[in-house]
Amino acid sequence: MAIELLDEHEQGERVRDWLRRNGLGLLAGVALGLAIIGGWQWWQRQQLAERMQVGESYQAALASIRAGQLDQGRTRAAALRDGAYGTLVALDLAKAELEAGDRDAAIVTLEQAADGADPAFDAVRRQRLARLLIDAGRAEEATELLAGAGDVGGLEALGDARFALDRRDQAREAYAEALRGLDANAPQRRLLELKLTQAGGTPPQPETI
Incomplete structure (x- = not known):
């Protein structure tokens, strides 16, 4: 029993000694953790x-x-x-x-x-701006604005800008690419087909798109 008590005493001394040596660091770690949590909550409230x-x-x-x-x-x-x-x-x-x-x-x-x-919002902004530029006789600026467009609306507007500049081959390319991105029953499909025809192209059959 004496050995067991001595072991418990030694263990207690070791714990107290460890706390004396590491207590400050332990408290600092706890304080840091609380500060991080508080800072995160503050940032969330600010946002x-x-x-x-x-x-x-x-x-x-x-x-x-x-x-x-x-x-x-x-x-x-x-x-x-x-x-x-x-x-x-x-x-x-x-x-x-x-x-x-x-x-x-x-x-x-x-x-x-x-x-x-949101890229979708900016795509709409570019399309509307391009159409206003075309209407104002600034179709070249509209083509620059829509360079690299990959959405249907952007490609259609790009085709309109090229058509306004009498670049019919390039206009056909844009209209045809826009049509390839449309469902066969899309409401704007008929208008795009008319634009492609006006530019000298032939609308593709829906089943081949």
Whole structure:
């Protein structure tokens, strides 16, 4: 029994000795862990607050645009230039400017909008901007804007820009590629086929696409 008590005593001394030597580091590790957890929670709260603030700013800009207060809408949109909300508000503002008869202002709005976080939003922005540029007699700029387009809408707009420049061979290529990306029953298919025909091409049969 004495040996067992002695062993327990020795073990206790070893534990106390280990704590004396490593206690400060242990406490520092615990403090660091708590600080990391607290910092992560703080960062999450900050991110949530920022997202809510951006969402509210977007709604305020949208309200101004829909109320026809375009100058105020432009000011609010400028604060949202980065990210997906910036692209969305630019699309809304450009639409309102175009409806107000100010095509040039709509072009500037879409040109100044930064690439959105969502590639789909930015693809729409580029398509709309390209069509406005074509309408303004700036088809060459539209072809540069759509260089490398791979979506159906972008390819169709690229074909329109090339057709406006009388580059019919290149227009046919863009229209044909756009058709290859469309389902046989897609509503815009007929219009694309007409454009391809007008450019001197022959629409492919749906079953061969």
